[in-house]
Amino acid sequence: MSLKAFSEYLLLEKTYSKHTVLAYTRDIENFQNFLNLNHDSQDLGEVGYSEIRQWIVELVDSNISNRTINRKVSSLNTYYKFLLKTEDVRVNPLKQHKALKVGKKVQLPFSEQELKTVLEDAIEVNDFESARNHFIIELFYATGIRRIELVKLRLVDIDKGNKQIKVLGKRNKERYIPLIDSLSKSLNCYLNYRKNLPIIEDKEILFLTKKGLKVYEKLVYRIINKYFSQASTKAKCSPHVLRHSFATHLLNQGADLNTVKELLGHTSLAATQVYTHNSITELKKVHAKAHPRNQP
Numbered sequence: 001m002s003l004k005a006f007s008e009y010l011l012l013e014k015t016y017s018k019h020t021v022l023a024y025t026r027d028i029e030n031f032q033n034f035l036n037l038n039h040d041s042q043d044l045g046e047v048g049y050s051e052i053r054q055w056i057v058e059l060v061d062s063n064i065s066n067r068t069i070n071r072k073v074s075s076l077n078t079y080y081k082f083l084l085k086t087e088d089v090r091v092n093p094l095k096q097h098k099a100l101k102v103g104k105k106v107q108l109p110f111s112e113q114e115l116k117t118v119l120e121d122a123i124e125v126n127d128f129e130s131a132r133n134h135f136i137i138e139l140f141y142a143t144g145i146r147r148i149e150l151v152k153l154r155l156v157d158i159d160k161g162n163k164q165i166k167v168l169g170k171r172n173k174e175r176y177i178p179l180i181d182s183l184s185k186s187l188n189c190y191l192n193y194r195k196n197l198p199i200i201e202d203k204e205i206l207f208l209t210k211k212g213l214k215v216y217e218k219l220v221y222r223i224i225n226k227y228f229s230q231a232s233t234k235a236k237c238s239p240h241v242l243r244h245s246f247a248t249h250l251l252n253q254g255a256d257l258n259t260v261k262e263l264l265g266h267t268s269l270a271a272t273q274v275y276t277h278n279s280i281t282e283l284k285k286v287h288a289k290a291h292p293r294n295q296p
Helices: 003-013 018-038 049-061 066-085 112-122 128-143 147-152 181-194 217-231 239-252 257-264 269-275 277-290
Strands: 164-168 174-178
Touching (some): 018 049, 112 217, 217 239, 239 269, 257 269
């Protein structure tokens, strides 16, 4: 029942990212450490729900959030499902487990004015890095792309002729997103600076550092945080907030929920519906302003 076999299963069969697999294995190792300290190194295959419940209580007592605890237990549940599949256990001790209650996490999007301020006023495009940063922000807002998806984009994924971008999402699922005019202009500006870099190591990758290497996720986060921290009072200024802004602003303008789902690369409407709360707020404003029975 090695974790190595489980990791390979997640990577190869479930096609999870290396980052996700690492998170899963850390959660399982965390539980194993708990068993080592409290139950004399008990084998995970012999564990009952009572031991898991004790672990959950310890996590709660450590002031770990219910959301994080649910994630850790979910990792363990996935591991036991794998052990059932390989016939290393006969019963999943988490079969009847119910997740801890968590409050709804409302993520406020950037306003249209905040986006306009950053894209039109905050960045003076006059060199490679400023052109790249402007294009990154424009791309996030125009497509709703995930940070890891942006980092992995290749030059061949940009189809100027058909005005579309091919994005490789979760589980290697491909989707195509329209390349709007403002984004095309930012793209062309960035590519003009890109081709004049003295050295390009990662030639097939779209977004590069000034040293010609593939950009990395932390750099992309810092870029977004840098500009939006100046233009917004929101506590969190991240690429995911830009993705949230993309979805919310589309819905506010009357876009169909199914269309937004496809653009975001979600597998179910449930994942997309978290973006609708702001749209409902906007609808209430319009309704209150326009309905005949609400006029003075």
